[in-house]
Amino acid sequence: MLNDRAVYDDDQRIFRQSVRRFVANEIAPNFERWEAEGIVDRELWHRAGQSGILCAQAPEEYGGTGDFRYNAVVIEECSYAGFAGPTGNFTAHSDVSCGYLIDYGSEEIRKTWLPRMVSGEAVCSIAMSEPAAGSDLRGLRTRAVRDGDDYLVSGQKTFISNGQHCDIAVVVARTGPDAGSRGMSLLLVETDRPGFSRGRNLVKLGHHSADTSEMFFDNVRVPATNLLGEEGGAMAAMMSELPQERLIIAVASIAAAQKAFDITVDYVRQRRAFGTAIGDMQNTRFALADLKADLCVGWAFVDQCLAELVRGTLATDRASMAKLWVTEMQGRVVDRCVQFFGGYGFMREYEICRLYADARVQRIYGGTNEIMREIISRSL
CATH class of the missing domain: 1.10.540.10 (Acyl-CoA dehydrogenase/oxidase, N-terminal domain)
Incomplete structure (x- = not known):
């Protein structure tokens, strides 16, 4: 595909x-x-x-x-x-x-x-999530206080991809403490600035080779010229950029789900039980038929959304639908595929095991799927 x-x-x-x-x-x-x-x-x-x-x-x-x-x-x-x-x-x-x-x-x-x-x-990272603020950024505590021609940034971020390698980070910080969602701004922070430090490289269920880190900001002095967009404009900027992020999560998910399906089809053709290949059993054939149908539908919708993104017409709710449906479908596919591998599917040395572990976070980052449902429901 x-x-x-x-x-x-x-x-x-x-x-x-x-x-x-x-x-x-x-x-x-x-x-x-x-x-x-x-x-x-x-x-x-x-x-x-x-x-x-x-x-x-x-x-x-x-x-x-x-x-x-x-x-x-x-x-x-x-x-x-x-x-x-x-x-x-x-x-x-x-x-x-x-x-x-x-x-x-x-x-x-x-x-x-x-x-x-x-x-x-x-290398660049984006630093949004905090210990008390994930999908809901209203709990954001990192602050950027204006000091002459600079901002002083203080706070903590977590779950930051590329946190160990990054040279710059797009940081979401609160510049207006009493302005709600309009009090958040985006700053580009160079990681060699005094006061910036990296925390530990977090150990995760999957995506082991993707460094994911904590970040700490202790009065990091950042020039006001590093402001991305307008002061207080972070939420509007993120609402504009998030559809692209959510679509690319769907792209990654459907490609990984396709891989899980393909290696499972190969496996069941070779694995024998009760004197026959398990791929020849009706239960196997029907289950794989369902998964193939899901994948074909998913690819079609992802491609529609990708074409819309390139044209500049991808709507927020459609990107959310792609992220929601495809990542949920990926979870179903890899779970069913592990079952066909039997005990071997639970062994890390088998690729299907890693695909299973790696799939789980797709329903969490980029906004949890519960948030996707909330966004989609607003368009009803």
């Missing part, structure tokens, strides 16, 4: 082959080591930049293509290969953080950082 879809043109199909080679040559040989170490090598970012797979949607003058479909190709190929950790690394950098610099950064910020993000010289 990854090839020959109408949403892509010949340029993206050629690019897909390049990404597939990169995944095979640069990620696959190192992946198990990265999973054990809980972080990818910093060199991966330089290699990815050299291969042209970072921040492809950046305008051409900054080194990109200006077309988000190239981003989607990268995520599909990494996810289908079963490499959720690097997928998460690239997504936080290219598919989420980059958009804030493109759409809300000053020309100086864009000229300074976008070419370095495209090349892999600089």
